[in-house]
Amino acid sequence: MDMKNLYLLVPLAPLFGAVLSGLFGKMIGRTGAHVVTVLGVAVSLVASVLIFQDVQAGHHFNGAIYTWLESGGLKLEVGFLIDPLTVMMMLVVTFVSLMVHIYTIGYMADDPGYQRFFSYISLFTFSMLMLVMSNNFVQLFFGWEAVGLVSYLLIGFWYTRPTAIYANLKAFLVNRVGDFGFLLGIALIAAYAGSLDYATVFAKRNELAAMTETVTGWPLITAICICLFIGAMGKSAQVPLHVWLPDSMEGPTPISALIHAATMVTAGIFMVTRMSPLFELSDTALSFVLVIGAITALFMGFLGIIQNDIKRVVAYSTLSQLGYMTVALGASAYSVAVFHLMTHAFFKALLFLGAGSVIMGCHHNQDIRYMGGLRKYMPITWLTSLLGSLALIGFPFFSGFYSKDSIIEAVHASTLWGSGFAYFSVVAGVFITAFYSFRMYFLVFHGKERFSKNHHDHHGNQQDEELSADHHHGLAHGEKPHESPWVVTLPLVLLAIPSVVIGFFTIQPMLFGDWFASAVFVDEAKHPAMAVMSEEFHGAAAMALHGMTSLPFMLAMSGIVLSWFFYLKRPDIPAAIQKAVQPIYTLLENKYYFDKFNEVFFSGGARLLGRSLWKGGDQVVIDGIMVNGSARLVGWFARTVRLLQTGRIYQYAFGMIFGVFALLTLWFNRV
Numbered sequence: 001m002d003m004k005n006l007y008l009l010v011p012l013a014p015l016f017g018a019v020l021s022g023l024f025g026k027m028i029g030r031t032g033a034h035v036v037t038v039l040g041v042a043v044s045l046v047a048s049v050l051i052f053q054d055v056q057a058g059h060h061f062n063g064a065i066y067t068w069l070e071s072g073g074l075k076l077e078v079g080f081l082i083d084p085l086t087v088m089m090m091l092v093v094t095f096v097s098l099m100v101h102i103y104t105i106g107y108m109a110d111d112p113g114y115q116r117f118f119s120y121i122s123l124f125t126f127s128m129l130m131l132v133m134s135n136n137f138v139q140l141f142f143g144w145e146a147v148g149l150v151s152y153l154l155i156g157f158w159y160t161r162p163t164a165i166y167a168n169l170k171a172f173l174v175n176r177v178g179d180f181g182f183l184l185g186i187a188l189i190a191a192y193a194g195s196l197d198y199a200t201v202f203a204k205r206n207e208l209a210a211m212t213e214t215v216t217g218w219p220l221i222t223a224i225c226i227c228l229f230i231g232a233m234g235k236s237a238q239v240p241l242h243v244w245l246p247d248s249m250e251g252p253t254p255i256s257a258l259i260h261a262a263t264m265v266t267a268g269i270f271m272v273t274r275m276s277p278l279f280e281l282s283d284t285a286l287s288f289v290l291v292i293g294a295i296t297a298l299f300m301g302f303l304g305i306i307q308n309d310i311k312r313v314v315a316y317s318t319l320s321q322l323g324y325m326t327v328a329l330g331a332s333a334y335s336v337a338v339f340h341l342m343t344h345a346f347f348k349a350l351l352f353l354g355a356g357s358v359i360m361g362c363h364h365n366q367d368i369r370y371m372g373g374l375r376k377y378m379p380i381t382w383l384t385s386l387l388g389s390l391a392l393i394g395f396p397f398f399s400g401f402y403s404k405d406s407i408i409e410a411v412h413a414s415t416l417w418g419s420g421f422a423y424f425s426v427v428a429g430v431f432i433t434a435f436y437s438f439r440m441y442f443l444v445f446h447g448k449e450r451f452s453k454n455h456h457d458h459h460g461n462q463q464d465e466e467l468s469a470d471h472h473h474g475l476a477h478g479e480k481p482h483e484s485p486w487v488v489t490l491p492l493v494l495l496a497i498p499s500v501v502i503g504f505f506t507i508q509p510m511l512f513g514d515w516f517a518s519a520v521f522v523d524e525a526k527h528p529a530m531a532v533m534s535e536e537f538h539g540a541a542a543m544a545l546h547g548m549t550s551l552p553f554m555l556a557m558s559g560i561v562l563s564w565f566f567y568l569k570r571p572d573i574p575a576a577i578q579k580a581v582q583p584i585y586t587l588l589e590n591k592y593y594f595d596k597f598n599e600v601f602f603s604g605g606a607r608l609l610g611r612s613l614w615k616g617g618d619q620v621v622i623d624g625i626m627v628n629g630s631a632r633l634v635g636w637f638a639r640t641v642r643l644l645q646t647g648r649i650y651q652y653a654f655g656m657i658f659g660v661f662a663l664l665t666l667w668f669n670r671v
Helices: 003-023 025-056 084-107 114-133 137-155 162-193 198-203 205-209 220-235 244-250 253-261 265-274 283-305 310-330 334-361 379-393 399-413 419-445 486-512 529-536 540-547 551-569 572-580 582-589 591-642 649-670
Strands: 061-071 074-082
Touching: 003 025, 003 061, 003 084, 003 114, 025 084, 025 114, 074 084, 074 114, 074 137, 084 114, 084 253, 084 265, 084 334, 084 486, 114 137, 114 253, 114 265, 137 162, 137 220, 137 244, 137 253, 137 265, 162 198, 162 205, 162 220, 162 244, 198 205, 205 220, 220 265, 220 283, 244 253, 244 310, 253 265, 253 310, 253 334, 265 310, 265 334, 283 310, 283 419, 283 582, 283 591, 310 334, 310 399, 310 419, 334 379, 334 399, 334 486, 334 529, 379 399, 379 419, 379 486, 379 551, 399 419, 399 486, 399 529, 399 540, 399 551, 419 551, 486 529, 486 540, 551 572, 572 582, 582 591
Parallel strands: none
Antiparallel strands: 061 074
């Protein structure tokens, strides 16, 4: 097969499945919908594996597939860049997406929107593949906006629920803020580089570095990189554009896994990595990236400690881990960032799908306070969730250990401004991550069985207002949880395998070999983090053994032990601490008041501006002056002229004589 056709097959196979399921869902039925979409993603995965083997053999591709239009020498094209970074992303996206598709067969079995959901997740996969395979900014922006649009549809999938509609609108609007910056960055590139092709722009990088932006006088490359990163802040949910991500839990669990693991939120990390030749020229932009990532990694982790919704705990862990990836980008350790992106995709998808399995087993209850002791009822879900949790906290030999410890080492070796704060944040984040992850694990799978406590009153109304609109079920009194069907547990097992082993086998070629040599550029003279790490690396096994004596390992173990003691042995202590530090708890419960600020400042400001424009602009200027004012002027003029139209001949004659006299006076004055 011609390789170009194989490249096209990767994104088009999921698109074909999405079209069939979306437009002809009623004709092909529920079985037909999941068959065509699962088959489409499976074909895409197989094609990605073949392309991966071709790239391993040393064959890369960078070229246009279709020219959309040309304007003033600027070409807008559909093209593919197939290199090691691209194929790694293709494999992650297609594999995780396939697991989510299979899982959805069981999870959404009773949902009336079955065909529509399969259409959406396949369309989501197509959008992400178009993004990662692009070789130009036009196609990148198309994929960027497409994943945003489909995420809007998926977060609001249960569109009869007000909370879901609020969440998808919030996600859409917050991402538009980031996308405005992203579009400005692309516009600056088009204006000053005269091209939107990656290779052409990167070839002119030194010319761009010597220019200044004409309006602000900033170094052009700094302006471009910060604008591009603002786009990444929206997509990859960095403070303060993170507020949409926890609310995205209003969508069904499979899409939570897909958004958080392999698509959308990883798009920003991928984009900055792809733009490494530009970011390496601006230490200011890199420091900005470093500090924003550190704030996100640390402060979003704190919020995970107080969450009671099982999906929201995992969501806040995603925010924190995205902060880790962003910190790695700021330290110029781009390969480490995408390495953590890859390992995180597997164990985060595993944790989300495990959470969904628990939700199914507990009859759609999501509150971890009403679980406990599920280990003996759901053994597969328990074991896979334990493996995912160990990978998340960076336990030695698990995949998350290799990527997370590499980030910590990279930040420690960084010399950029802000690296000290970033190092403190990622090290402290290890303890916080272990604490909230195993708080959830212990409350769900161990301890006393609390699911028999009916948390609804005798009228069936929920007493706990923290639960969202879709938490309206729960086990009946005396009912026991049950293990999920094989279509749910099989993806858990298949995701658990790479969550454990993939880091061990890939760290050497991805971080210290030449796998990313052609895709990622690092100026080692200015940013020596990767060079320092390379000198200290002596193999995956040695790294894991040494990790057992390191500070992060001690902190992680402390977090596990403390959560075990607090939530299994002495649950009265967390309650007492909460009362003792109530102001801090209130601050965390209100998520640092970001939402309140946005509602008052932006929404309130928009309402005030709208009211001012309505009162002053619409009512006073348009209605009062232009529309009604012109009508009143005509009416006044008509009333005035009507006074002269009396119908009396002597008055008309007097007017004629007065007019002749006035004309004669003017005439003689001119003469």
